[in-house]
Amino acid sequence: MICPLWERVRVTQYDVAVIGCGAMGASASNSLASKGLKVLTVEQFGLNHKLGSSHGGTRIIRQAYAEDPRYVPLVRRAFELWEELQAKAGKTLIRLTGGLMVGSGDGGLVRDTLTSAMQYALPHRVMSGREVNENFPAFSLEDEETAVFEERAGILFPEECVSTFVGEAKLLGCDFKFEEQVSGWRGRKEGIEIRTEKETYSANKLVFCSGAWTGPLIPGVVPLECERQVPMWFDAKGDPRFGAERMPIFVAEEADARTFYGIPDVGQGVKAAMHHGGKMVAPETVDREVTEDDVRPVREFISRKLSGLNPEPISSTTCLYTNTPDSNFVVDFHPDDERVMIVSACSGHGFKFAPVLGEVVSDLLTVGKTTQDISFLGISRFSRKPLA
């Protein structure tokens, strides 16, 4: 008699299975393993692959959080954890450069950055466009533009960060299965079954850190959309104005509400991109070819705001944002199964939070509570889509 697939369950019983090994899965795995749990992490591609959301050499970290002041305590804890991890691993994971949030004085980005800075008494300085150009000669802002500068902002090195989480988690006994896709799961009384093309695993708890691929794995639970993004690099030719010693990371909101961001040259050139404004896509079929339509707005932005830089990109990549309707993350239990957590922390700004969200997940799955306020990241804020 042929044994049905669901009956061929592997005897290894894990405390927690994590699906996905981008920033969130790697961090959650490390934090869970550090609490003594037996953890399995399944990733459909290789370590630091270039098809999801966690590649591309650099990420911005900043504190005076324009998106919502409730992220400030989370990012403060994330800063502490990044610095701890960096010290433990003896590798450079984070580099402070300071950060500029640029816009019109009464516009959303500047106003909302100031709201967070003032609510949490974060050191900052408001500067005119002219002052920015004088202090940071990479920039060519208009006089009437305004910027909020904060010192505690800078660059994370995402591939190093993910590799470090994975390395630490392996030392703690976490089992990683790369190049293995999870094709299904189901909650049973005795545990959760996780099916891949190679194996069926069993765990007491399950965490979805599956980024842009999450929707079909939990149909109808969270309204997620996957957006194509194209960061690109510009040749600074070793000009010190554009290096991390002199140039802060920045986010700039234009008069037409488009937002661009940039990161100084740490070896590959100055990185810049438009934030959002990309096509909604499926992760399996996203167009990875970069076109003139992708380049044009960034080239024009560079010509205006970083006019000393050659505005023709020397390289580019495609990357995916996984967006919720309100651009806030999802960190919550599955509404139908309290043993299952969903961590969808992207909407284009999640990387910096990876260590604190890993800690939140491991606290919730071990002691059932967290000291962080994540009430605004719950699933109940969305109305549930009926299943077809």
Ligand SMILES: Cc1cc2nc3c(=O)[nH]c(=O)nc-3n(C[C@H](O)[C@H](O)[C@H](O)COP(=O)(O)OP(=O)(O)OC[C@H]3O[C@@H](n4cnc5c(N)ncnc54)[C@H](O)[C@@H]3O)c2cc1C
């Ligand atoms: C261009 C770009 C720039 C960004 N800039 C910043 C920034 O400056 N600062 C910042 O804080 N954030 C930034 N972000 C956001 C940040 O990078 C993301 O929030 C973060 O990387 C999301 O990590 P993740 O683990 O949720 O997703 P991913 O890194 O995509 O990881 C999900 C993983 O799950 C795996 N997976 C999915 N389904 C399955 C399955 N069925 N079986 C097995 N494995 C599966 C995938 O292969 C993938 O590796 C940026 C994002 C992009 C795209």
